[in-house]
Amino acid sequence: MPVVTIEQVASHAGKEITLRGWLYNQRQSGKLLFPQFRDGTGVIQGVVSRKESPQVFETLAGLTQESSVEVTGVVRADERAPGGHELQVTGVTVIQKIPEETPYPIQLKEHGVDFLLENRHLWIRTPRQAAILRVRDQAIFAAREFMHQQGYVLTDSPIFTPSSCEGTTNLFEVDYIDERKAYLTQSGQLYVEATAAALGKVYCFGPAFRAERSKTRRHLTEFWMLEPEAAFARIDDMMLLAEGLITHMIQSTLERCPRELATLKRDTAKLAAVRPPFPRISYDEAIELLHRHGNPTSWGDDFGGDEETILSSEYDRPVIVHRYPTAIKAFYMQPDPERPELALGFDILAPEGYGEIVGGGERISNYELLMERLRQNELPEEPFRWYLDLRRFGSVPHAGFGLGVERTIAWITGAEHIREVIPFPRTIYRLYP
Protein backbone atom coordinates (compact mmCIF):
# COMPACT_ATOMS: atom_id res chain seq x y z
CA MET A 1 0.00 0.00 0.00
CA PRO A 2 1.67 3.26 -1.06
CA VAL A 3 1.96 5.90 1.67
CA VAL A 4 1.17 9.26 0.12
CA THR A 5 0.71 12.81 1.31
CA ILE A 6 -2.56 14.65 0.97
CA GLU A 7 -1.15 17.06 -1.60
CA GLN A 8 -0.42 14.03 -3.81
CA VAL A 9 -3.82 12.28 -3.57
CA ALA A 10 -5.19 13.75 -6.79
CA SER A 11 -2.69 11.70 -8.77
CA HIS A 12 -3.87 8.52 -7.05
CA ALA A 13 -7.54 8.77 -7.99
CA GLY A 14 -9.20 5.34 -8.06
CA LYS A 15 -6.35 3.70 -6.14
CA GLU A 16 -6.06 2.53 -2.58
CA ILE A 17 -3.52 4.47 -0.53
CA THR A 18 -2.39 5.04 3.02
CA LEU A 19 -2.25 8.44 4.76
CA ARG A 20 -0.56 9.29 8.04
CA GLY A 21 -1.74 12.24 10.02
CA TRP A 22 -4.28 13.63 12.40
CA LEU A 23 -8.06 13.73 12.67
CA TYR A 24 -8.77 17.36 11.93
CA ASN A 25 -12.55 17.38 12.29
CA GLN A 26 -15.42 14.96 11.99
CA ARG A 27 -19.08 15.14 11.04
CA GLN A 28 -21.64 12.41 11.34
CA SER A 29 -24.81 12.10 9.40
CA GLY A 30 -26.78 9.01 10.31
CA LYS A 31 -24.99 6.00 8.99
CA LEU A 32 -22.37 8.12 7.26
CA LEU A 33 -19.23 9.53 8.83
CA PHE A 34 -17.15 12.34 7.33
CA PRO A 35 -13.78 12.46 9.06
CA GLN A 36 -11.34 15.10 7.87
CA PHE A 37 -7.69 14.22 8.00
CA ARG A 38 -4.69 16.51 7.81
CA ASP A 39 -1.06 15.54 7.42
CA GLY A 40 0.72 18.87 7.17
CA THR A 41 0.43 19.03 3.39
CA GLY A 42 -3.31 19.51 3.33
CA VAL A 43 -6.70 18.38 4.52
CA ILE A 44 -8.80 15.66 2.94
CA GLN A 45 -12.28 14.48 3.75
CA GLY A 46 -12.91 10.82 4.30
CA VAL A 47 -16.21 9.03 4.05
CA VAL A 48 -17.23 5.87 5.91
CA SER A 49 -20.49 3.99 5.72
CA ARG A 50 -21.61 2.18 8.86
CA LYS A 51 -23.25 -0.53 6.79
CA GLU A 52 -20.25 -1.21 4.57
CA SER A 53 -17.42 -0.85 7.13
CA PRO A 54 -18.87 -1.20 10.64
CA GLN A 55 -15.49 -1.67 12.30
CA VAL A 56 -13.81 1.34 10.71
CA PHE A 57 -16.95 3.36 11.44
CA GLU A 58 -16.89 2.51 15.14
CA THR A 59 -13.18 3.18 15.51
CA LEU A 60 -13.33 6.59 13.82
CA ALA A 61 -16.62 7.63 15.43
CA GLY A 62 -15.02 7.21 18.85
CA LEU A 63 -11.99 9.31 17.99
CA THR A 64 -11.31 12.82 19.28
CA GLN A 65 -10.08 15.84 17.34
CA GLU A 66 -6.30 15.80 16.60
CA SER A 67 -5.87 12.14 17.51
CA SER A 68 -3.10 10.68 15.35
CA VAL A 69 -4.00 7.97 12.85
CA GLU A 70 -2.91 5.96 9.87
CA VAL A 71 -5.76 5.51 7.43
CA THR A 72 -6.15 3.46 4.29
CA GLY A 73 -8.73 4.10 1.63
CA VAL A 74 -9.60 4.57 -1.99
CA VAL A 75 -9.16 8.06 -3.47
CA ARG A 76 -12.21 9.29 -5.34
CA ALA A 77 -12.87 12.52 -7.13
CA ASP A 78 -16.03 14.04 -5.66
CA GLU A 79 -17.34 17.54 -6.12
CA ARG A 80 -19.08 17.42 -2.77
CA ALA A 81 -15.78 17.07 -0.93
CA PRO A 82 -13.71 20.13 -0.03
CA GLY A 83 -10.62 19.97 -2.18
CA GLY A 84 -12.31 17.92 -4.89
CA HIS A 85 -11.11 14.51 -3.69
CA GLU A 86 -12.17 12.32 -0.82
CA LEU A 87 -11.03 9.10 0.74
CA GLN A 88 -13.32 6.10 0.93
CA VAL A 89 -11.83 4.78 4.16
CA THR A 90 -11.25 1.04 4.27
CA GLY A 91 -8.99 0.78 7.31
CA VAL A 92 -7.76 2.82 10.23
CA THR A 93 -5.02 2.38 12.82
CA VAL A 94 -5.10 4.69 15.82
CA ILE A 95 -1.62 5.85 16.80
CA GLN A 96 -2.74 7.95 19.74
CA LYS A 97 -6.25 8.85 20.83
CA ILE A 98 -6.60 12.08 22.78
CA PRO A 99 -8.71 11.19 25.85
CA GLU A 100 -12.18 12.74 26.06
CA GLU A 101 -11.38 14.17 29.49
CA THR A 102 -8.56 16.30 28.07
CA PRO A 103 -9.77 17.35 24.61
CA TYR A 104 -7.60 19.23 22.16
CA PRO A 105 -7.77 22.88 23.24
CA ILE A 106 -7.86 24.60 19.86
CA GLN A 107 -11.37 24.62 18.45
CA LEU A 108 -12.34 25.38 14.90
CA LYS A 109 -14.21 28.36 16.29
CA GLU A 110 -12.86 31.78 17.12
CA HIS A 111 -10.31 32.29 19.84
CA GLY A 112 -8.70 35.30 21.45
CA VAL A 113 -5.16 36.40 20.64
CA ASP A 114 -3.79 35.63 24.08
CA PHE A 115 -5.13 32.09 24.11
CA LEU A 116 -3.79 31.37 20.63
CA LEU A 117 -0.34 32.71 21.43
CA GLU A 118 -0.27 30.77 24.68
CA ASN A 119 -0.98 27.70 22.54
CA ARG A 120 1.21 28.65 19.61
CA HIS A 121 2.70 25.14 19.55
CA LEU A 122 -0.79 23.81 18.67
CA TRP A 123 -2.12 26.87 16.83
CA ILE A 124 0.37 26.28 14.00
CA ARG A 125 -1.59 23.12 13.10
CA THR A 126 -4.54 25.14 11.82
CA PRO A 127 -4.73 25.56 8.03
CA ARG A 128 -4.25 29.33 8.08
CA GLN A 129 -1.14 29.22 10.24
CA ALA A 130 0.31 26.28 8.32
CA ALA A 131 -0.24 28.20 5.06
CA ILE A 132 1.61 31.22 6.45
CA LEU A 133 4.57 29.08 7.45
CA ARG A 134 4.68 27.51 4.00
CA VAL A 135 4.69 30.94 2.39
CA ARG A 136 7.48 31.92 4.77
CA ASP A 137 9.51 28.93 3.61
CA GLN A 138 8.91 29.78 -0.04
CA ALA A 139 9.70 33.47 0.36
CA ILE A 140 12.95 32.73 2.16
CA PHE A 141 13.88 30.06 -0.35
CA ALA A 142 13.25 32.51 -3.18
CA ALA A 143 15.31 35.19 -1.46
CA ARG A 144 18.31 32.93 -1.09
CA GLU A 145 17.85 31.61 -4.61
CA PHE A 146 17.90 35.17 -5.93
CA MET A 147 20.96 36.17 -3.94
CA HIS A 148 22.79 33.09 -5.14
CA GLN A 149 21.81 33.80 -8.76
CA GLN A 150 23.15 37.33 -8.40
CA GLY A 151 26.51 35.97 -7.30
CA TYR A 152 26.20 36.81 -3.61
CA VAL A 153 27.94 34.50 -1.14
CA LEU A 154 26.27 33.62 2.15
CA THR A 155 28.63 34.61 4.97
CA ASP A 156 26.68 34.59 8.20
CA SER A 157 27.42 37.08 10.93
CA PRO A 158 27.86 36.13 14.59
CA ILE A 159 24.94 36.23 17.03
CA PHE A 160 27.17 37.07 20.02
CA THR A 161 28.79 40.43 19.59
CA PRO A 162 31.08 42.47 21.80
CA SER A 163 29.03 45.64 21.43
CA SER A 164 26.35 47.55 19.65
CA CYS A 165 26.23 47.77 15.88
CA GLU A 166 24.49 51.10 15.78
CA GLY A 167 24.52 52.18 19.37
CA THR A 168 21.00 53.50 19.21
CA THR A 169 18.78 50.63 20.18
CA ASN A 170 18.93 48.58 23.34
CA LEU A 171 20.71 45.27 23.22
CA PHE A 172 20.12 42.02 25.04
CA GLU A 173 23.03 41.44 27.37
CA VAL A 174 24.03 37.87 28.14
CA ASP A 175 26.63 36.31 30.41
CA TYR A 176 29.58 35.10 28.42
CA ILE A 177 32.46 32.99 29.69
CA ASP A 178 34.41 34.11 32.76
CA GLU A 179 32.29 37.05 33.80
CA ARG A 180 32.48 38.73 30.42
CA LYS A 181 29.42 40.24 28.85
CA ALA A 182 28.23 39.61 25.33
CA TYR A 183 25.32 41.08 23.40
CA LEU A 184 22.90 39.50 20.98
CA THR A 185 23.37 41.05 17.58
CA GLN A 186 20.92 43.65 16.34
CA SER A 187 22.31 43.47 12.80
CA GLY A 188 24.90 41.47 10.93
CA GLN A 189 25.82 44.41 8.75
CA LEU A 190 29.19 45.39 10.22
CA TYR A 191 30.45 41.86 9.73
CA VAL A 192 29.29 41.55 6.13
CA GLU A 193 31.23 44.74 5.41
CA ALA A 194 34.30 42.70 6.37
CA THR A 195 33.33 39.63 4.33
CA ALA A 196 32.47 41.88 1.36
CA ALA A 197 36.08 43.02 1.32
CA ALA A 198 37.09 39.36 1.32
CA LEU A 199 34.61 37.92 -1.19
CA GLY A 200 33.17 40.88 -3.08
CA LYS A 201 29.43 40.29 -2.96
CA VAL A 202 28.06 38.73 0.23
CA TYR A 203 25.03 38.55 2.44
CA CYS A 204 24.03 37.22 5.81
CA PHE A 205 20.73 35.70 6.82
CA GLY A 206 19.87 35.26 10.44
CA PRO A 207 18.09 36.46 13.53
CA ALA A 208 18.49 39.91 14.99
CA PHE A 209 17.55 40.99 18.49
CA ARG A 210 16.26 44.29 19.76
CA ALA A 211 15.54 44.94 23.42
CA GLU A 212 13.39 47.92 22.50
CA ARG A 213 10.05 48.10 24.25
CA SER A 214 8.23 48.16 20.95
CA LYS A 215 4.73 46.80 21.21
CA THR A 216 3.26 47.37 17.77
CA ARG A 217 2.04 44.85 15.23
CA ARG A 218 5.24 45.45 13.26
CA HIS A 219 7.75 44.57 15.99
CA LEU A 220 9.33 41.49 17.50
CA THR A 221 12.28 41.29 19.90
CA GLU A 222 13.69 38.47 17.76
CA PHE A 223 13.29 38.70 14.00
CA TRP A 224 15.12 37.67 10.84
CA MET A 225 17.01 39.83 8.41
CA LEU A 226 18.66 39.31 5.08
CA GLU A 227 21.58 41.71 4.70
CA PRO A 228 23.53 41.97 1.44
CA GLU A 229 26.75 43.95 1.19
CA ALA A 230 28.90 44.52 -1.89
CA ALA A 231 32.32 46.07 -2.37
CA PHE A 232 32.38 48.91 -4.92
CA ALA A 233 28.55 49.04 -4.97
CA ARG A 234 26.83 52.42 -4.82
CA ILE A 235 23.40 53.39 -3.59
CA ASP A 236 21.76 52.89 -7.00
CA ASP A 237 23.16 49.36 -7.26
CA MET A 238 21.58 48.49 -3.94
CA MET A 239 18.21 49.98 -4.82
CA LEU A 240 18.27 47.83 -7.94
CA LEU A 241 19.23 44.72 -5.98
CA ALA A 242 16.54 45.28 -3.34
CA GLU A 243 13.94 45.83 -6.02
CA GLY A 244 14.93 42.59 -7.75
CA LEU A 245 15.02 40.67 -4.49
CA ILE A 246 11.56 41.78 -3.38
CA THR A 247 10.11 41.15 -6.82
CA HIS A 248 11.53 37.64 -6.92
CA MET A 249 10.23 36.85 -3.43
CA ILE A 250 6.75 38.00 -4.41
CA GLN A 251 6.57 36.48 -7.87
CA SER A 252 7.87 33.06 -6.92
CA THR A 253 5.52 32.91 -3.94
CA LEU A 254 2.64 33.74 -6.26
CA GLU A 255 3.79 31.03 -8.61
CA ARG A 256 4.56 28.29 -6.10
CA CYS A 257 2.09 28.94 -3.27
CA PRO A 258 -1.25 29.59 -4.97
CA ARG A 259 -3.12 27.24 -2.62
CA GLU A 260 -1.62 28.80 0.48
CA LEU A 261 -2.44 32.32 -0.70
CA ALA A 262 -5.98 31.16 -1.44
CA THR A 263 -6.26 29.71 2.06
CA LEU A 264 -5.13 33.08 3.37
CA LYS A 265 -7.66 34.85 1.11
CA ARG A 266 -4.85 37.12 -0.06
CA ASP A 267 -5.72 39.52 -2.87
CA THR A 268 -3.06 38.26 -5.29
CA ALA A 269 -3.76 40.98 -7.86
CA LYS A 270 -2.08 43.44 -5.52
CA LEU A 271 0.99 41.22 -5.31
CA ALA A 272 1.08 40.57 -9.06
CA ALA A 273 1.46 44.33 -9.59
CA VAL A 274 4.81 44.27 -7.81
CA ARG A 275 7.22 44.56 -10.73
CA PRO A 276 10.23 46.75 -11.32
CA PRO A 277 10.82 49.58 -11.44
CA PHE A 278 9.71 50.68 -8.01
CA PRO A 279 9.10 54.42 -7.68
CA ARG A 280 12.10 56.28 -6.25
CA ILE A 281 11.60 59.58 -4.49
CA SER A 282 14.09 61.66 -2.56
CA TYR A 283 13.54 62.70 1.02
CA ASP A 284 13.04 66.26 -0.24
CA GLU A 285 10.29 65.08 -2.59
CA ALA A 286 8.74 62.99 0.16
CA ILE A 287 8.49 66.05 2.40
CA GLU A 288 6.80 68.00 -0.41
CA LEU A 289 4.42 65.12 -1.01
CA LEU A 290 3.54 65.02 2.69
CA HIS A 291 2.89 68.75 2.73
CA ARG A 292 0.54 68.41 -0.24
CA HIS A 293 -1.40 65.90 1.88
CA GLY A 294 -1.55 68.35 4.76
CA ASN A 295 1.02 66.49 6.85
CA PRO A 296 3.09 68.96 8.91
CA THR A 297 6.38 67.01 9.00
CA SER A 298 9.19 69.53 8.57
CA TRP A 299 12.51 68.99 6.81
CA GLY A 300 14.87 67.13 9.13
CA ASP A 301 12.22 65.05 10.87
CA ASP A 302 12.10 61.30 10.50
CA PHE A 303 8.95 59.63 9.21
CA GLY A 304 6.55 57.84 11.52
CA GLY A 305 3.71 55.45 10.84
CA ASP A 306 1.37 58.19 9.56
CA GLU A 307 3.96 59.52 7.14
CA GLU A 308 4.82 56.04 5.85
CA THR A 309 1.14 55.36 5.22
CA ILE A 310 0.70 58.56 3.22
CA LEU A 311 3.83 57.92 1.13
CA SER A 312 3.15 54.26 0.40
CA SER A 313 -0.52 54.74 -0.41
CA GLU A 314 0.54 56.85 -3.42
CA TYR A 315 1.79 53.74 -5.21
CA ASP A 316 0.70 50.20 -6.04
CA ARG A 317 4.17 48.82 -5.37
CA PRO A 318 6.89 49.43 -2.80
CA VAL A 319 8.29 52.95 -2.80
CA ILE A 320 11.96 53.73 -2.34
CA VAL A 321 12.77 56.88 -0.38
CA HIS A 322 16.40 57.96 -0.65
CA ARG A 323 18.82 60.59 0.64
CA TYR A 324 17.60 61.25 4.15
CA PRO A 325 19.20 63.91 6.35
CA THR A 326 22.44 62.58 7.82
CA ALA A 327 21.33 63.55 11.30
CA ILE A 328 18.51 60.98 11.41
CA LYS A 329 20.49 58.08 9.99
CA ALA A 330 23.07 55.65 11.41
CA PHE A 331 26.64 56.79 12.07
CA TYR A 332 28.18 54.72 9.27
CA MET A 333 26.12 56.27 6.43
CA GLN A 334 28.09 57.90 3.64
CA PRO A 335 27.23 61.58 3.15
CA ASP A 336 26.17 62.72 -0.31
CA PRO A 337 29.22 64.51 -1.78
CA GLU A 338 26.94 67.03 -3.51
CA ARG A 339 24.95 67.78 -0.36
CA PRO A 340 26.79 66.64 2.78
CA GLU A 341 23.71 67.22 4.93
CA LEU A 342 22.15 64.21 3.18
CA ALA A 343 23.10 60.55 3.63
CA LEU A 344 23.33 58.16 0.70
CA GLY A 345 20.78 55.88 2.30
CA PHE A 346 17.37 54.57 1.33
CA ASP A 347 14.35 52.89 2.85
CA ILE A 348 11.72 50.82 1.06
CA LEU A 349 8.16 51.12 2.28
CA ALA A 350 5.80 48.23 1.54
CA PRO A 351 2.30 48.96 0.26
CA GLU A 352 -0.91 48.39 2.22
CA GLY A 353 0.48 49.81 5.45
CA TYR A 354 3.12 47.15 6.12
CA GLY A 355 5.76 49.80 6.70
CA GLU A 356 9.50 49.83 6.23
CA ILE A 357 10.80 46.51 4.96
CA VAL A 358 14.25 47.59 3.78
CA GLY A 359 16.84 50.08 5.02
CA GLY A 360 20.29 50.54 3.56
CA GLY A 361 22.75 52.61 1.60
CA GLU A 362 26.41 53.45 1.11
CA ARG A 363 28.79 53.12 4.03
CA ILE A 364 31.53 55.54 5.04
CA SER A 365 34.78 54.27 3.57
CA ASN A 366 37.04 57.05 4.84
CA TYR A 367 38.87 56.29 8.10
CA GLU A 368 38.95 59.85 9.49
CA LEU A 369 35.28 60.50 8.77
CA LEU A 370 34.23 57.22 10.39
CA MET A 371 36.30 58.05 13.49
CA GLU A 372 34.64 61.43 13.67
CA ARG A 373 31.17 59.87 13.44
CA LEU A 374 31.99 57.36 16.17
CA ARG A 375 33.00 60.23 18.44
CA GLN A 376 29.92 62.28 17.54
CA ASN A 377 27.72 59.34 18.46
CA GLU A 378 29.72 58.76 21.65
CA LEU A 379 30.52 55.19 20.66
CA PRO A 380 33.56 53.45 22.14
CA GLU A 381 36.46 52.99 19.77
CA GLU A 382 37.83 49.70 21.09
CA PRO A 383 35.01 47.33 19.99
CA PHE A 384 35.07 48.94 16.53
CA ARG A 385 38.80 48.54 16.01
CA TRP A 386 38.35 45.73 13.50
CA TYR A 387 35.65 47.75 11.73
CA LEU A 388 37.99 50.70 11.46
CA ASP A 389 40.67 48.37 10.09
CA LEU A 390 38.46 47.87 7.04
CA ARG A 391 39.07 51.57 6.32
CA ARG A 392 42.82 51.22 6.80
CA PHE A 393 43.56 48.24 4.60
CA GLY A 394 42.33 48.74 1.06
CA SER A 395 39.15 50.66 1.76
CA VAL A 396 36.68 50.86 -1.11
CA PRO A 397 33.24 52.36 -1.54
CA HIS A 398 30.64 49.78 -0.58
CA ALA A 399 26.94 49.55 0.10
CA GLY A 400 24.29 47.20 1.35
CA PHE A 401 20.91 46.94 2.99
CA GLY A 402 18.85 44.90 5.42
CA LEU A 403 15.52 43.32 4.55
CA GLY A 404 13.13 42.54 7.39
CA VAL A 405 11.94 39.02 6.68
CA GLU A 406 8.84 39.02 8.90
CA ARG A 407 7.57 42.38 7.70
CA THR A 408 8.00 41.26 4.12
CA ILE A 409 6.18 37.99 4.78
CA ALA A 410 3.43 39.76 6.72
CA TRP A 411 2.87 41.85 3.61
CA ILE A 412 2.92 38.85 1.25
CA THR A 413 0.50 36.85 3.39
CA GLY A 414 -1.67 39.81 4.35
CA ALA A 415 -1.21 38.88 8.02
CA GLU A 416 -2.69 41.32 10.48
CA HIS A 417 0.25 41.00 12.84
CA ILE A 418 3.91 40.18 12.30
CA ARG A 419 3.80 37.61 15.14
CA GLU A 420 1.74 35.27 12.94
CA VAL A 421 4.49 34.88 10.34
CA ILE A 422 7.22 33.41 12.54
CA PRO A 423 6.80 29.96 14.10
CA PHE A 424 7.39 31.07 17.68
CA PRO A 425 7.21 34.83 18.04
CA ARG A 426 9.17 36.65 20.71
CA THR A 427 7.67 39.90 21.86
CA ILE A 428 8.35 42.12 24.80
CA TYR A 429 5.88 40.29 27.05
CA ARG A 430 5.97 36.85 25.52
CA LEU A 431 8.66 34.21 25.89
CA TYR A 432 6.37 31.15 25.96
CA PRO A 433 6.02 28.64 24.38
Next chain:
RNA sequence: UGGGGCGUGGUCCAAUCGGUAGGACACCGCACUGUUAAUGCGGAUGGUGGAGGUUCGAGUCCUCCCGCCCCAGCCA
Protein backbone atom coordinates in the same frame (compact mmCIF):
# COMPACT_ATOMS: atom_id res chain seq x y z
C1' U B 1 9.09 54.64 27.80
C1' G B 2 4.33 57.54 27.31
C1' G B 3 -1.35 57.26 26.24
C1' G B 4 -5.71 54.13 26.06
C1' G B 5 -8.15 49.44 26.94
C1' C B 6 -9.22 44.36 28.62
C1' G B 7 -9.13 40.18 32.46
C1' U B 8 -16.29 36.08 33.98
C1' G B 9 -16.60 27.80 33.22
C1' G B 10 -11.61 24.47 28.83
C1' U B 11 -12.91 28.38 24.83
C1' C B 12 -15.94 32.84 22.96
C1' C B 13 -19.15 36.09 25.23
C1' A B 14 -23.66 38.21 28.35
C1' A B 15 -25.07 39.98 33.26
C1' U B 16 -29.69 47.06 33.32
C1' C B 17 -28.96 51.41 38.76
C1' G B 18 -24.56 47.54 43.25
C1' G B 19 -29.48 42.80 44.27
C1' U B 20 -30.18 34.59 42.92
C1' A B 21 -23.53 34.53 37.97
C1' G B 22 -26.08 32.88 32.50
C1' G B 23 -25.70 31.40 27.15
C1' A B 24 -23.11 29.39 23.07
C1' C B 25 -19.14 26.32 21.65
C1' A B 26 -16.06 22.24 23.28
C1' C B 27 -16.94 17.07 25.85
C1' C B 28 -20.60 12.70 26.45
C1' G B 29 -25.37 10.30 24.71
C1' C B 30 -29.44 9.82 21.05
C1' A B 31 -31.43 10.90 15.94
C1' C B 32 -30.27 11.69 10.79
C1' U B 33 -27.05 8.04 3.92
C1' G B 34 -23.68 13.75 1.46
C1' U B 35 -22.00 16.65 5.71
C1' U B 36 -18.92 21.58 4.65
C1' A B 37 -17.04 25.70 11.72
C1' A B 38 -23.38 20.24 9.88
C1' U B 39 -28.09 20.26 12.41
C1' G B 40 -31.93 18.84 16.22
C1' C B 41 -32.89 16.89 21.21
C1' G B 42 -30.81 15.49 25.95
C1' G B 43 -26.68 15.19 29.78
C1' A B 44 -22.46 15.92 32.98
C1' U B 45 -18.46 19.22 34.25
C1' G B 46 -17.03 23.80 35.51
C1' G B 47 -15.92 30.53 36.48
C1' U B 48 -15.71 36.51 38.24
C1' G B 49 -6.73 37.24 37.61
C1' G B 50 -4.81 38.36 43.04
C1' A B 51 -4.88 41.21 47.83
C1' G B 52 -7.36 44.77 50.55
C1' G B 53 -11.43 48.44 51.14
C1' U B 54 -16.67 50.76 50.85
C1' U B 55 -21.64 48.36 51.51
C1' C B 56 -27.02 44.80 54.48
C1' G B 57 -25.17 43.02 49.68
C1' A B 58 -19.58 43.75 44.79
C1' G B 59 -18.48 40.53 38.29
C1' U B 60 -20.13 45.75 38.76
C1' C B 61 -17.57 51.13 42.99
C1' C B 62 -12.32 52.53 45.27
C1' U B 63 -6.78 51.40 46.13
C1' C B 64 -2.63 48.44 45.07
C1' C B 65 -0.51 44.25 42.52
C1' C B 66 -0.29 40.63 38.38
C1' G B 67 -1.21 39.23 33.22
C1' C B 68 -2.31 40.67 28.33
C1' C B 69 -3.93 43.79 24.09
C1' C B 70 -3.96 48.34 21.06
C1' C B 71 -1.73 53.19 19.62
C1' A B 72 2.69 56.28 19.66
C1' G B 73 8.07 56.49 20.03
C1' C B 74 12.39 53.47 18.28
C1' C B 75 13.23 50.56 14.24
C1' A B 76 13.30 45.83 10.14
